[in-house]
Structures are given as C-alpha cells and as structure tokens.
Amino acid sequence: MTPELDWLKQWSVYAPKSVALQSGDDGRALTYQQMFSQATRLAHVLKRRFDIQKGDRVAVLSGNELEYISLFFALQRLGAILVPVNFRFTAPEVEHILRDSGAKLLIAQEEFAERVAHLQVLTAVWSFEDMQNRALEASTPIASRLEHELGFMAEFEDACMILYTSGTTGFPKGAVISHRMVFWNSINTGLRLNLTQNDVVLTFLPLFHTGGWNVLTTPCLHRGAKVVLLKKFDPELVLGLCGSQKVSVLFGVPTTMDFLRRSPDFADSDLRSVRYAIVGGEAMPLELIDAWEKRGIPIRQGYGLTEFGPNVFSLNEEDSRRKMGSIGFPNFYIEARVVDEAGRTQPDDEVGELVLRGPVAMTGYWNNSEATEQTLRDGWLHTGDLVRRDSEGYFYVVGRKKEMFISGGENVYPAEVEKVLRQFPGVREVAVIGVPHPKWGECGRAFVTVEESSVSEGDLRSHCLGHLAKFKVPSQFVFLPELPKTESGKIAKKLLPAH
Numbered sequence: 001m002t003p004e005l006d007w008l009k010q011w012s013v014y015a016p017k018s019v020a021l022q023s024g025d026d027g028r029a030l031t032y033q034q035m036f037s038q039a040t041r042l043a044h045v046l047k048r049r050f051d052i053q054k055g056d057r058v059a060v061l062s063g064n065e066l067e068y069i070s071l072f073f074a075l076q077r078l079g080a081i082l083v084p085v086n087f088r089f090t091a092p093e094v095e096h097i098l099r100d101s102g103a104k105l106l107i108a109q110e111e112f113a114e115r116v117a118h119l120q121v122l123t124a125v126w127s128f129e130d131m132q133n134r135a136l137e138a139s140t141p142i143a144s145r146l147e148h149e150l151g152f153m154a155e156f157e158d159a160c161m162i163l164y165t166s167g168t169t170g171f172p173k174g175a176v177i178s179h180r181m182v183f184w185n186s187i188n189t190g191l192r193l194n195l196t197q198n199d200v201v202l203t204f205l206p207l208f209h210t211g212g213w214n215v216l217t218t219p220c221l222h223r224g225a226k227v228v229l230l231k232k233f234d235p236e237l238v239l240g241l242c243g244s245q246k247v248s249v250l251f252g253v254p255t256t257m258d259f260l261r262r263s264p265d266f267a268d269s270d271l272r273s274v275r276y277a278i279v280g281g282e283a284m285p286l287e288l289i290d291a292w293e294k295r296g297i298p299i300r301q302g303y304g305l306t307e308f309g310p311n312v313f314s315l316n317e318e319d320s321r322r323k324m325g326s327i328g329f330p331n332f333y334i335e336a337r338v339v340d341e342a343g344r345t346q347p348d349d350e351v352g353e354l355v356l357r358g359p360v361a362m363t364g365y366w367n368n369s370e371a372t373e374q375t376l377r378d379g380w381l382h383t384g385d386l387v388r389r390d391s392e393g394y395f396y397v398v399g400r401k402k403e404m405f406i407s408g409g410e411n412v413y414p415a416e417v418e419k420v421l422r423q424f425p426g427v428r429e430v431a432v433i434g435v436p437h438p439k440w441g442e443c444g445r446a447f448v449t450v451e452e453s454s455v456s457e458g459d460l461r462s463h464c465l466g467h468l469a470k471f472k473v474p475s476q477f478v479f480l481p482e483l484p485k486t487e488s489g490k491i492a493k494k495l496l497p498a499h
Contacts (some may be wrong), residue, residue, distance in 0.1 A: 002155070002156050003156065003183050005076065005152065005154055005155075005156065005179050005183070006076075006077075006152045007073075007221060007222055008020075008032060008035055008036040008039055008073050008221075009036055009152070011032040011036070011221075011224045012032045012033045012035075012036035012037075014032075014224060015032055015197070015224050016031060016032055016033035017031050017032075017033065018031060018032055018197070018224060018226070019031055019032075019226050020032045020034075020035045020221060020224075020226065020227065021035060021066045021069060021226075021227050021228075021229055022226065022227070022228050022229070022245070023066055023228075023229055023230075024202065024204075024228045024229060024230040024237060024238075024241050024245070025230060025231050025237075028066065030066055030070070032224065035069075035070055035073070036073075038067065038070040038074070038135040038136075039070045039071075039073035039074040039076075039077060040074070040077065040150065041074075041134065041135060041137065042067075042070060042071055042074035042131065042134060042135050043074040043075070043077035043078050043150055044150060045131075045134050046058070046074060046075070046078060046080070046105075047078060047150070050104070050105050050124060050126070052075070052078050052080050052104065052105065053078065053079075053080070054078060054079030054080065054153050054154075054158075055079065055080065055081065055158075056078075056080045056081065056104045056105075057080070057081045057083050057101045057102055057103045057104060057162065058071075058075055058080055058081070058082060058083065058103060058104065058105045058106075058107065059083040059084075059085050059097065059098055059101065059103040059105070059106045059107070059123070060082065060083065060084055060085060060106075060107045060108075060128070060207075061085045061087055061094065061106065061107070061108040061109065061112050061115075061116070061128075062087065062107070062108065062109045062112075062128045062207075063087060063109065063206070063207075063231050063232075064203070064204075064206060064207050064212070064229050064230060064231050064232070065128070065132065065229075065231075066229060067128075067131065067132045067135045067136075068207055069207075069217070069221075069227075069229070070135055071107070071131065071135075072160075072161070072213075075160070076152070076153075076154045076160055076179075077150050077151075077152055077153060077154070078150070078153055078154075079153030079154045079155070079158060081159045081160060081161060081162060082160065082161045082162075083097065083101045083103055083161070083162045083164075083174070084161070084163065084164075084207055084208035084209075084213075085097055085098075085106075085164075085208060086164070086206070086208045086487065087109075087112060087206070087208070088487065090115070091115050091116075091118040091119055093171075093172075094115065094116075094119060095119050095120060095121055096171050096172070097164055097172065097174070098119065098121045098123050099121055100171070100174060100366065100367055101162055101174060101366060101367075102367075103123055104123070104124065105123065105124045105125075105126060106119075106123050106124070106125045106126070107125075107126045107127075107128050107131055108125060108126075108127070108128055109127075109128040109129065110127060110128070110129055154179055155179070156178075156179050156180050156183070157178055157179070157180055157363075158178060158179055159176045159177065159178055159179075159363060160177060160178065160179050160182060161176075161177040161182075161213070162174040162175065162176055162177065162366050163175050163177055163208075163209075163210055163213075163306050164208075165306050165307075173365045173366075173368055173371055174365060174366035174367070174368070175306045175307045175362045175365060175366075176362055176363040176364055176365070176366050177210075177214075177362060177363075178362075178363050180359055181359070181360050181361065181362060181363075182214065182218050183222075184333060184358070184359040184360045185214055185218070185219065185309055185310065185311055185360045186218055186219040186222040186223075187332070187333070188309075188311055188331040188332050188333060188334065188360065189215075189216075189219040189311045189331075190219055190222070190223060191331070191332045192311070192314045192331050192332065193219075193249060193278065193300075193314075194275075195219055195220060195223050195225060195249070196223060196225065197223055197224040197225055198225070198248070199220060199223070199225040199226070199248045199249060200225065200226045200227075200228065200245055200246055200247050200248050200249075200273075201216040201217075201220050201225065201226070201227055201228065201247065201248070201249050201250075201251070202216075202228050202230065202238060202241060202242075202245075202247050202250060202251070203216060203217050203227055203228070203229050203230065203251075204229075204230040204232065204233045204234075204238065204256075205233075205251075205487075205488055205489075206487050206488075208487070209487055209488050210304075210305075210306040210310045211251070211280070211310065211488050214309075214310050214311070215251050215278075215280070215304070215310060215311060216249065216251050217229075219311075226245075228241055228245050228247065233256055233259070233489070235256075235259045235260050235262075235263040235265075236263055236264075236265050238250075238260060239260060239263055239265045239266060239269040239271075240265070240269070242269060242270065242271050242273065242274055243269060243270030243271070243272075243273075246273040247273060247274055248273055248274060248275050249274070249275060249276065249277075249278065250274050250276075250277040250278070250297070251277070251278050251279075251280075252277060252279060252489070253279065253280060253281035253282065253488060253489040253490055254279060254281065254282055254283070254284045254285065254288060255281075255429070255485060255489040255490070255491075256489045257277065257279060257284065257288060257292065258288055258428065258429075261288060261291045261292065266295070267295075271295055271296065271297055272296075274297050275298075276297060276298040276299065276300050276317050277292060277297050277298075277299055277300070278299075278300045278301075278302050278314070279299055279300065279301055279302065280301075280302045280303060280304060280310075281488065281489065281490045282397075282415075282418075282490065282491070283301065283324070283325040283397070283415075283418075283419060283422070284299060284301060284324075285422040285423070285427075286321065286324050286423065287425075289320050289321065289324065293320070298317030298318075298320065299317060299320045300314055300315055300316065300317050300320070300328075301314075301315040301320065301325075301326065301327055301328065302314050302315070302327060302328070303327035303328075303395075303397065305383060305385075306362075307361070307362045307375065307381060307383075308356050308358075308360055308361050308362065308381050308383070309331075309334075309360050311331060312330065312331060312334060312336075312356065312360070313327040313328050313329065313330055313331065313336075313395060314327075314328050314329070314331055315327055315328030315329075315394075316328065319394075323394050325396055325419055326390075326394040326395060326396050327387075327395050327396065327397060328394060328395065329393060329394065329395070330356075330395075333358050333359060333360070334356060334357075334358040334360065335356065335357040335358055336354060336355070336356055336395065337354075337355050337356075337380070338350070338351075338352040338353070338354060338355075338387055338388065338389055338395075339352050339353055339355055340352050340353075346388075346389075348388075348389055348390060348391045349388055349389070349390060349391070350388060351386050351387070351388050351398050351411075351413065352386065352387070352388070353382060353383065353384065353385065353386060353387075353401060354383045354385045354386070354387040354395075354397075355380040355381065355382050355383065356380065356381045356383060357379055357380050357381070361376070361381045362376075362381075364376060384400055384401050384402065385397055385399075385400060385401070386398040386399050386400065386401055386404065386413060386415075397415055398413040398415050398416055399413040399414050399415040399416070403415075403433070403434075403493070404434075405433075405434025405442040405444070406434075406441060406442055407434070407437070407440045407441065407442050407443050407444070407471050407472075408439075408440040408441065408471050409441075410469075410471045410472075412434065412442075412444060412471065412472050414431075414432035414433065414434070414444070416468070416472065417432045417444060417446070417464070417468065417472055417473075417474065418430050418431065418432050418446075420463070420464055420467045420468055421446060421448065421460060421463070421464065423463075423467075424455070424459070424460060424463045426450050426451045426452040426454075426455045427448060427449075427450055427451075427455065427460075428449045428450060428451055429448070429449040429482075429483045429491065430446060430447065430448050430449075431446070431447045431483055431491045431493055431496060432444050432445065432446045432447075432474060433445055433447075433493055433496055433498055434498075435476070435498050436498075437475065440471075443474070443475035443476070444472070444473070444474035444475060444476070445474060445475070445476040445477075445478065445496075445498070446460070446474040446476065446477050446478065447478045447480055447483055447496050448460065448477060448478070448479055448480070449479070449480055449481060449482060449483060450479065457477040457479075460477055461473060461474075461477070483496070484496065
C-alpha cells in the first residue's frame, strides 16, 4: 500500500476548522479546509493558464508567505515540482537556477521585479501577488468541484521539490526531494519529537532552505498541527509568539538561540508551553544551554542536511550537558556508519566520514550525474562530514572533510578547536579555518566574537594550550564584532579571509 500523499485533503475532512497556517506578522490564518481550497484552486489556474503538467518545474522567488505553502501543495496535485529560489541571489544566480532546473514558470514577488527584468531566460513569469489573489478567491464549493476534476497526480517516488544547496564550490546544486523523502522525514521527526495534532511550531527560516520546509513545517502539516510562519527572524516577535500562540516546539541554530537569549524580553517571556528547543547547524555552547535550561527549556541538539533527512540525528534533552557537542543517535529508519577513505567502518573514537542510508535520501542532484555519483555510492549517501562515535554510541561532528587542514603533517579538525574556544568564558562565536603558513604548510586562524573586551589573544591561546595538542592551537586570532552568517543563521566560513 502506498502512503497517503494528499495530506490537505485528509485534514480538510478530519479537522476542517483547525488552523494549519498562521502569519506571525499580521495574524492572518488559514484552516486546513481553506488551505486545501487554496491549493486546489491554484492547481486549476496553473494547469489552465500555464499548462503546468506532471514533472514540470515551477520556480518561486518570494519571502515567507502563507500562499507559498499552499502553492507547494497545489503543485503536488499536478505532479509538478517546486523550485524555491534564494531571494538574496543576484540576477545571474537566479538565472542559473532557472536554466539548470528548466523551470517552465517563475512566480516572483513584485519587490524582485527589477531582478527579474534582468533575467536572460525564456521562462514565463507570474506575479506572486496575483497568485495570492487567485488563492484568496478559493471557496469550498469551487475547490470541491475542481478537486474532482484534477484528482491528485503525484506518486510516492516522484520529485516534489528541488532545493539548491549553498554552492560552497561553483554554482549551487539542486537536490531532488521526493515525496518519499518528505514522508519518511515526517515519520522520523514525529517519532523522535513526539509531534501531535496539538503542537504549535514556529517557522522563520526562509522557504528556499530545507530548514524552512522540512525540519518542522511539513512534519507538522502531516499531523494536522499548526505552523506559525514568520517573514524573518525577529527575537522579540518570536518570544512574544511563544506565549501568545502557545508554541510547543522551538527550532533554531545556536546563533538564533543566542539572539533570543540576549533579547531584553527573554527573562520575562512566557515560555511555559515550549516543551523543548531543537538546535541544528553546529554545537551549542554550554553557557547558552545553561541559559535556556534556567528558563525551563531543555535543548535537543540535532543534525541534518539538505540531501538527507533533514532530521537525521537527535540528542535527548537529558544528555544535553553530559554529552555536550554530541548530535546523539540516528533517528528511526536511518543507518549511519563512520568510514575511512577505503569505505571501511572505523572503530569507536576514530574520525571518519559519516555515510547514511535510508528512505530519507535525496534522489540525486538535478541534471548533475557526476555530483550524484560522487555523493550516492552503493546505496550510501556520503555526507562529507567528519564524525566520530564514542563507546556509548553517541555521534560527534568533527568537521567537514573540505575544512580539515594539515599543519606540520598532522590533521586538524576546526570543529574540535572551535568547541574548546567556545568553552572560554566570554566567547560568543568562533570559527577556525586553515590558512597558509611558511613553516608548517598550514595553520589555524581563529575568528572570534567576545562579550567582554578584556578577553585577549593571550587568554585564548593559553586556554587552547591547556586543552589541545600544540599543533592544533591557532597561530592567529582575529577579533570581529560579528561573524558572517548564511541565510539559515550558520557561520559562513567561506566569507572569512584566508589571506
């Protein structure tokens, strides 16, 4: 039996008046019945006006809007594929995605009209605002009739989305996300986070990022829960919504959790409904874990990636201090191994590449067989992340294979050095990269933001020497007011100067 994919239709029957989506910015809400009506109406317009057929790609250049999510479900009715586009991209970068995906249609907000005007591709363009208006015209009787005419075309192994990765080398690659992948990620997430129809979650990561779609949004919509959508991250607004909307699960990266902790509203915000916060992207410092636990919010560290999951590992909240820095255990229906260059399984506490197998793997990279073959080998997805597993079975991310550098013939993993530096009182953020060195070949350069100006390079060097072998200690320390970030809030190491 193939799992049910028409989630909105099911929930429009089970709980038609339950709120599916609510704007955290203006309070506008859509029930499951209204969202199903919108999706059905939009599917009809897309087919009639733009001849969108099964397998066609539809690109979207927009911020976080309720109708963006309705559109995703509309495309599923047609068996078409959503291609979210980073709205921070320049016209040439947008053009690459349109050409690479072969998008038949681009739906763009009017604020990006100038960028769209500079595109040199033959792609039909539809105003996002006009699309919104069409969605708002939806009514239940019309949706019912149109649903009968359209049916539901998507199948389990079909692609439903192409998510373009950040492109640390060359142009971004499009990870093909299937219905199978979204379904099993929802199952894994629900089992590990105990999600139910009564949950309320916040989504503020952009919808061109897997975190915006698949960490909590799609798993919660699968369960008939409520998703509060924000156009952007705003610490005071997030804290206020936790109380007013009775948010039950909070998701962020260490940077956003730190911004929330530093908000003047943090101490007095109503967080009683929040069961725990799940944190991904990188290890969360103990000081920050302590600050949240003092507010009664346990921290669950996790790990995932666009190409697999993205909810792959989870650390139980009771282990947040004892196993600080660990990503915990693989979630249900996921196999994980630590392997050397020859693909042999590494013993406990030995560093190797993390490889994964399970139904939450991407289909491959769109239009890029070479990259697909490098990443998907013999049924295993090679993450490019270096990890180790301790004797109790807990996994730790050591760094990226491409970030590892060799100093005096010794391997240095930046994540290990960063973990030590984050433990020094007053250090807020840290990023370590390898840079050329005339004697050792390479050495570490640490970029640091601190709370107290009294923290000196000598303090940090002495701290490192007390916890790390000398070859791992950075030769250079650079103090910055802030470290550059990606759209998801992670530190953007590629923007740090290596010369």
